[in-house]
Amino acid sequence: MRRALYVSHTGLSEPLGRSQVLPYLRGLRSAGWDIEVVAFEPEGADLRDLDLDGIRYSWTRRSSSHALPVKLAEAAGAFGRLLVRALRARPRVVHARSHLPGAVALALTRLLPGAKLLFDCRGLLADEYVDAGHWQNDSLEYRLVKRAEKLLFAKANGVVTLTEKLRDWLRAEHLLGDRVQTAVIPCCVDLSHFAVDENARIESRRRLAAGDRFVLAYAGSLNSWYCEAQMAGLYAAIRRRRPSRFAVLTRSNPDKLLAALKDERVPMDEVSIEAVAPADMPRRLAGADGAVSFIQPCFSKMASSPTKIAEYLAVGLPVALNRGVGDVDRLLPHAMTVDAGAMSDDELEAAAEKLLSLPRDVAAARSLARREFSVDEVGVARYADLYERLAA
Numbered sequence: 001m002r003r004a005l006y007v008s009h010t011g012l013s014e015p016l017g018r019s020q021v022l023p024y025l026r027g028l029r030s031a032g033w034d035i036e037v038v039a040f041e042p043e044g045a046d047l048r049d050l051d052l053d054g055i056r057y058s059w060t061r062r063s064s065s066h067a068l069p070v071k072l073a074e075a076a077g078a079f080g081r082l083l084v085r086a087l088r089a090r091p092r093v094v095h096a097r098s099h100l101p102g103a104v105a106l107a108l109t110r111l112l113p114g115a116k117l118l119f120d121c122r123g124l125l126a127d128e129y130v131d132a133g134h135w136q137n138d139s140l141e142y143r144l145v146k147r148a149e150k151l152l153f154a155k156a157n158g159v160v161t162l163t164e165k166l167r168d169w170l171r172a173e174h175l176l177g178d179r180v181q182t183a184v185i186p187c188c189v190d191l192s193h194f195a196v197d198e199n200a201r202i203e204s205r206r207r208l209a210a211g212d213r214f215v216l217a218y219a220g221s222l223n224s225w226y227c228e229a230q231m232a233g234l235y236a237a238i239r240r241r242r243p244s245r246f247a248v249l250t251r252s253n254p255d256k257l258l259a260a261l262k263d264e265r266v267p268m269d270e271v272s273i274e275a276v277a278p279a280d281m282p283r284r285l286a287g288a289d290g291a292v293s294f295i296q297p298c299f300s301k302m303a304s305s306p307t308k309i310a311e312y313l314a315v316g317l318p319v320a321l322n323r324g325v326g327d328v329d330r331l332l333p334h335a336m337t338v339d340a341g342a343m344s345d346d347e348l349e350a351a352a353e354k355l356l357s358l359p360r361d362v363a364a365a366r367s368l369a370r371r372e373f374s375v376d377e378v379g380v381a382r383y384a385d386l387y388e389r390l391a392a
Helices: 015-020 022-030 068-089 099-109 125-131 140-155 164-172 198-208 228-241 255-263 278-285 299-303 307-314 345-357 362-373 375-391
Strands: 002-008 033-042 056-062 093-097 116-120 158-161 181-184 214-219 244-249 271-274 290-293 319-321 337-339
Touching: 002 068, 002 099, 015 022, 015 278, 015 307, 022 033, 022 375, 033 068, 056 068, 068 099, 068 140, 093 099, 093 375, 099 116, 099 140, 116 140, 116 375, 125 140, 125 299, 158 164, 158 375, 164 181, 164 299, 181 375, 198 278, 214 228, 214 278, 214 307, 228 244, 228 255, 228 290, 228 345, 244 278, 255 271, 278 307, 290 307, 307 319, 307 362, 337 345, 362 375
Parallel strands: 002 033, 002 093, 033 056, 093 116, 116 158, 158 181, 214 244, 214 290, 244 271, 290 319, 319 337
Antiparallel strands: none
16 A cells, blocks of 8 residues: 555544544545544544544644644644654655644655655635734734745645635646646535435424424534624525524524624524534434525635535535635536625525525435535545545
8 A cells, every 4th residue: 555644733533524534534545545644633632433444543732722832832743743653654645734734744745755745725824814803914923824835835746725716826826836736625525424314304393493484504613704794684584585493503602693683683582503513413404494604705715615515515405605705606506506696685685585485406405515525526536636646
């Protein structure tokens, strides 16, 4: 077997690690790669019931602090751990998921003749911090991260982006190295995990006391750039047309969303907010009739592929989307997507009307999910192809 060393800033104990890292690694192992993983795990990480399926694994600690000295110390510690493993295993590919592992891997591959660096860019990290209001674009942190990012795009042998929009922008700005191999791999979903039956739908609707009401679902994080006011506006437009329920599946603080719903004069007994374990997400979503994914279309979001879109479609839901986020615009002509444009009041009214008019078509939604977001047919296939090109 050819060897690859995978460095992930997302811990395998975390939901994203289990859904957006492990399935790809298992697929690469099945494709003939010997995989060793070093992941940054948060405090309190629970690694029980972690099915590694023959993948060798070790971890280093990831602090909750975003302070630059803390991150530099973490990077230094990870470099030592990785160097020992790399000198022993002599990997053909060093695969770095996100910026901090990328910086560590870049230094590492300079000591390993023949090893190819794959930078798996999960977004424009520094610009996300600016867009969220945490950094200024003239701050030391921003400048250091952007410098590291520029080096990674220029020096990596392979680059993965989540969106065609980011890849095309990088090429237009001449930020990619002359011989870099690229792949666009969005956040994918295990369609078998999100295959739900009618009994699951009935039970989910019973929990919501939905009756024959239209249930709008939202799953995932809130705050930052997640457009609570516009989501509340969409739900208010729906409930003006038909008795409805709003099922919000989140572990985030919902206060901002609740305030927006109150501003729209939405009765709180129509709103259900629940923290849901990843394993339970398909069954909870199964009770909905439609879903929403609204994100501010700021500069950094051209790099984003919201996992929730893949999950909604995989469970059979039509989804309301706004323009200007990642490759969302490319999805909007499909019958199971609803165009909310720039989320103006008139556009939200039109999106509500369209969402309510769509027939329930699980097969069509899952077909779109399979074509665009299947872990096996899109994610693993494109990673395996890129590994082969790097190893050639």
